[in-house]
Amino acid sequence: MKKPLFLFLFSFFCIATSSFAQITPPFLQNPNQRWVDSVFNSLTPDERIAQLIMVAAHGYPMNPKRVIIDTTFSNPRVVAQYIRDYKVGGVIFFQGGPVQQAQLTNYYQSISKVPLLVAMDAEWGLAMRLDSAVRFPYQMTMGAIQGNDDLIYRMGKALAAQKKRLGVHINFAPSVDVNNNANNPVINFRSFGENPQKVFEKSYAYMKGMQDGGILSSLKHFPGHGDTGVDSHFELPVIAHNRARLDSVELYPFRKLIEKGADGIMMAHLAIPVLDTAKNVPSTLSKPIVTGLLKDQLHFNGLIYSDAMNMKGLTKYFPNGTGDAKGLEAGMDVLEFSPNLPAAIAEIKKSIAEGRISQAEIDARVKKVLAAKAWVGLAQFKPIETKNLIADINDKESELLNRLLTENALTVLKNEGYILPIKHLEKVTIASVSLTDAPAATATTKDGVVALGTRNETASTGDLTTFQKTLSLYTNVDHFIIHPQTPDSVQSRIRSALKSYDVVLVGAHLNNIRPGTNYGITPTTATWVKELANNGNSIITVFGNAYSLNKLEGISNAKALVMAYQLTPFTEELSAQLLFGAIPAKGKLPVTVNAQFGYGAGLDIPAIGRLKYTIPEEVGLNSQWLSFKIDSLANNAIAQKATPSIVVQLAKDGKVFYRKAYGTHVYPTPLKMVNVPPRPVQLTDLYDFASVTKIAGSTMALARLHSEGKFNLDGTMKDYLPDYKNSNKADLVWRQVLTHQARLKAWIPFWRDTKNADGTWKKKTFSWGKTAHGPYTVQVTDSLWLHKKYSKKIFDAIRESPLNEKKEYIYSDLSFILYPQVVQNITGVPFEDYLKTNVYRKIGANSLTFNPRRFYDLSKIVPSERDTFYRETLIHGRVHDEGASMLGGLSGHAGLFGNANDLMKVTQLYLQKGRYGGESFISENTMNEFTSYQFPESRRGIGFDKPCRGRDCGNAPKSATAMSYGHTGYTGIMIWNDPAYNLNYVFLSNRVYPTRDNNKISTLNVRTAIMQVVYEGLGLK
Incomplete structure (x- = not known):
């Protein structure tokens, strides 16, 4: 969507006249200088280099019979060797389990000369990487929330508490990319949206919550990954915009957050000709971008992290440690996910010897890293207690936040004839249809549950989706489930049955959020959405990416349309409550989908006083104690x-x-x-x-x-x-x-x-x-x-x-x-x-x-x-x-x-x-x-x-x-x-x-x- 000229000029004027007055990152405000100097003085020059490198790890147990995804660098034995032999500064954990990760963290910390900075990518919570952990909403879901960013702050603080309990010190989040490209394969739903000001406001709430919770954050992906059509994991994207556009859109949230005390920024692997004309040099390795723009122009003095150094957008042009050396030369502080540690250290030493970076620059960055370690409590490191760990990181406060964030994000995009919330229950017959990729096709009637073509004509309410179960709390609803394997004969029977209902509540359950999979839309789902939308009595709720609306032909013909942004138990449950007026609709689209569904679309619909279903914490009670x-x-x-x-x-x-x-x-x-x-x-x-x-x-x-x-x-x-x-x-x-x-x-x-x-x-x-x-x-x-x-x-x-x-x-x-x-x-x-x-x-x-x-x-x-x-x-x-x-x-x-x-x-x-x-x-x-x-x-x-x-x-x-x-x-x-x-x-x-x-x-x-x-x-x- 094109920004009106006056808004563009206003944004540019605000940036151009900024005073650059900013808050010092929290970890630099009162550094534990005695500990920093003591540790620094104990390190050899090679060990100082290693303090600027994070190696990749997985939270799997050290079991030689288990197949590890990449035995080259994430095998626990390899990670342990890097810690012992090279004295690396930190580890970044990827997939695994909480207890196993905690056990490995304790082990790695016990063999490390200097306590390790432990990091994770957990933009939407620990569940982004771990099983048995909390999954918060995606950032685009939270982008739909209007005027209640305190919930995002609380989420950041809650996530900080979970990370601290797990022994993690850095969250590589939030993503402050302004996503204005519907086909962006790498950011997309990870962004708060396309409005730079809103991205800043919500990112600040997230960042501040983590900082106040004692966790380091990392804004990403500088200078802005939101308008790319290429995945930097596989190729180097090119951002061809001019400087004025970059200043008013991509750079805007970074600049404002730096002024607010940002403590960390992650570089993106992007080619941006207007900022650096060097061919095939990603911004991660660009001195004009890292030092010239980020440090000198934007005055950022926190920690600068690389994106994963193993991504093809970088290694394709800078293999075998050369990218690591060039990254430090460009001005970065921490190299994350270096794929070849020995080669990286060798190349960095070569760069020092040849004068492309000085030992003094290395030393200054090491001291900054050590100051961050002291701030997160590593000066008094204690092993992680694994007893009750899973229960502790799955706290009820987080469940409440999930509910409140979801509730405030739900967006009604159409409400023809004021059909929502559904009233006059005594006058309407209601059916629900869940379009899923689940392995069962069932229908229920007021007399019980009847299977359609499967399971020998028997089924139970266990087959129903959470959406359907919640609908039934409000009135009589007959339920149907359709999936890609539902026989044509069964679909025909459902089609005939639906003709007798006054209202059909449709749930499009999209089990993939990414554009590369067509957002999880199956041909069966697309066909049924189009047909039901044209029937004139359907209320459709989309449990999926907002951009999926552009892939569902005819969906705008629905009587009413609700965007839930993703498929979770919370979106299913609360969307059903919204349809019956137990909760209001307040969300607005954070992105432009197409001409019909533009940025900011969304109807405010008040609640009408039906029972809402929630957990004790929402009314000030403790679930565990109460139960x-x-x-x-x-x-x-x-x-x-x-x-x-x-x-x-x-x-x-x-x-x-x-x-x-x-x-x-x-x-x-x-x-x-x-x-x-x-x-x-x-x-x-x-x-x-x-x-x-x-x-x-x-x-x-x-x-x-x-x-x-x-x-x-x-x-x-x-x-x-x-x-x-x-x-x-x-x-x-x-x-x-x-x-x-x-x-x-x-x-x-x-x-x-x-x-x-x-x-x-x-x-x-x-x-x-x-x-x-x-x-x-x-x-x-x-x-x-x-x-x-x-x-x-x-x-x-x-x-x-x-x-x-x-x-x-x-x-x-x-x-x-x-x-x-x-x-x-x-x-x-x-x-x-x-x-x-x-x-x-x-x-x-x-x-x-x-x-x-x-x-x-x-x-x-x-x-x-x-x-x-x-x-x-x-x-x-x-x-x-x-x-x-x-x-x-x-x-x-x-x-x-x-x-x-x-x-x-x-x-x-x-x-x-x-x-x-x-x-x-x-x-x-x-x-x-x-x-x-x-x-x-x-x-x-x-x-x-x-x-x-x-x-x-x-x-x-x-x-x-x-x-x-x-x-x-x-x-x-x-x-x-x-x-x-x-x-x-x-x-x-x-x-x-x-x-x-x-x-x-x-x-x-x-x-x-x-x-x-x-x-x-x-x-x-």
Whole structure:
């Protein structure tokens, strides 16, 4: 992209008028001169030369049976020989493992006369070279971040800490090349982008973070490798620009960073005729460039490193050590990756003898290197402790930074019709298509996972991409995977299936970032992207290089387009969250792709208040500590047989930071009477919510109706239940009813009236059989059917029941049994339909349902009790509460099932004052009213439980504030919100298995103790 003339002139003017006032590199500010002089004086002239050379090493163990990539110079025995015999100044490590590298570093340091400077190329973290290490985003990904460069600073500092832990002192990073050539084979995604000012700003944040972390940096590749079409690893690129262009673009970030105290700069192997007319002389070996430009004109006095001296762009013209000598003659301080150490030292000695470089120049550079060694702590070298090394360099702070950097980089390039974020979940059918090079092609439906043409028509969610798994957290999404080996017949079936969906979420998973591989775009991916983009209903997310957009024909026709910049678990997970509005879109393209997608393109899209999924560190908690505490409580409860299973989900500020399932559906010890295997619990498994139905169902409906002015808390029962006009409950006020102090009886054991004194069922009440027949249509068990009119007896019993004499708090189920009638009387819509249509489907809480056997396999539903006195069978997939079971499994006091994630969507709606997903469901005034104490003598809100005031009682955690509210369920459920700290807690268990007589879940205080851990972790004891 051509820069406007006024910007060009402005940039040039700023450079031309620079005062060159600059900060001294940190390692030269207060050098340990005594140590430097002492070490220097111990070195022979040959050893001084060797101090300016770094040899290559690999982090592999010294195993003679292992094949080393290059046995000439990176074999540990060869490296050790160079250290012993030549006294080299340092090593640069390439591929390997952290522990092996640390062990080799300890060994190399133990045999070195002078402590070695240890370096690595780790532009995007240690994972650039090592297994089992953190991979930070590529620089181009971070180039998309707008106005939040503090994250890059934090990344630099975190990387410095990891390097120090590993015994590494130099990171050859950042790349400050201004990449304005889409076909650049060597820089490309390694650059922050094409804007020189932004490259400077982001490079400074990275450099300063490393410096403040005690690590030497190295800006590269001077004087700028961003506009090359040739890879200097194989040939010498030529930069043909004039000086004005170099000053305003390529040199600009280097100049500004030198002024900011740059401590190291790496030279590039480039031919730049305007700076040096000598033919085939790379800038690495050019005195006019290294000394004339970098030192004299730009006043750089830090360490000048060569790029790898074995690269063909240099050795093709300067082999056998001649390049090493010429590099020092040009003005460099450290020769990195010298391929022939003996020849290099011989040539350098020859250069000194012939006067092309003086011994004084060598000595000055050695002292500068020694000053750097002292600054990084080598004056007091200590061996690396390898215990816990891998855990230490994979810290949670780095994972958090990865998430935040990724989140801030994600860029929306198109959003036709404001389709993003996806809203109105109840109105759209959604499919996802992941285009990968993975070896499986699967599709899932709402009924489970179905393979398409492979694996004998079976598959599991393990086949899904991280992108797809995260999408499923928000609503029902049917998933498809296509790869180059997917048979044409299967692709045809997918093509047909996709026609029935309103929205198709496409993930282009590009497994290679480099232009030489066409950015990892396979013909299959290209074909499908073009086809899906033209269908008019596709939202495409590209997990790959930004320049890949120019290689994906027709992609601009997509309804919406998201650029994720690379393929990682973080980009997949967070892109999915962006599509549903859990996080905002803030990134901007750092490069020009083509006329359609220019530099700076990107739409700002705000979040709309859906749950975000993250790690505890994002909300100020320690993952390791939190997991230890909660794991201990949950596992102890299971070990004590308080419950066979537990699911815990926790959120703060709308961010889900803990989701974990414990135990099995039933206890592993087999019971002959129970034919249920002890399946490990999954986060998606459904539980019987028991009395939490009161909050997630009845209270939800009433609060919504109250917001609409259709339900009056100070009205009476007869107002919404005409049958109660002549009953003793006609004038009971709903506010008192909903706070359990309207004198209603606690409960009525309806089931007892269905049995005779000898325990047999009464005639004409039940019938047995596999199917309904005649009037017996209410299924209670697999083979037991209740008379369809029996519900009338239940409602009559409630209406005719006596009231308690004293008006006091008595927790009662009775009114909640009536709320489905109240809701239908007000709205004309059946209770379950009202909830699903007006709330659950809108917020994506699709697992919430009554009678889940209609929609789910029993393997997805956690059993409750082995009923030995009424139904005389295992209660599995049917409501545990006897009264609710006699009402067909649907009641306002019990009967709702669901998973933890969907239940949390309901409780988060409450916490957000009635809003969720950009839509208002309940007014703020109503939420404030319903969640407030109603009467001085009661701890209840409207429907909600609250902490006791001034005494230790109730169901709240110890540190819960007076603003908090929630509810528990008889089967072992608990929800609790604390608006004071924006905390949201969901606890699921089936403590009633195998018997309700087991109340250890309460005696062990498991439910409240787990939430109390969060308060303690936040310092709120």
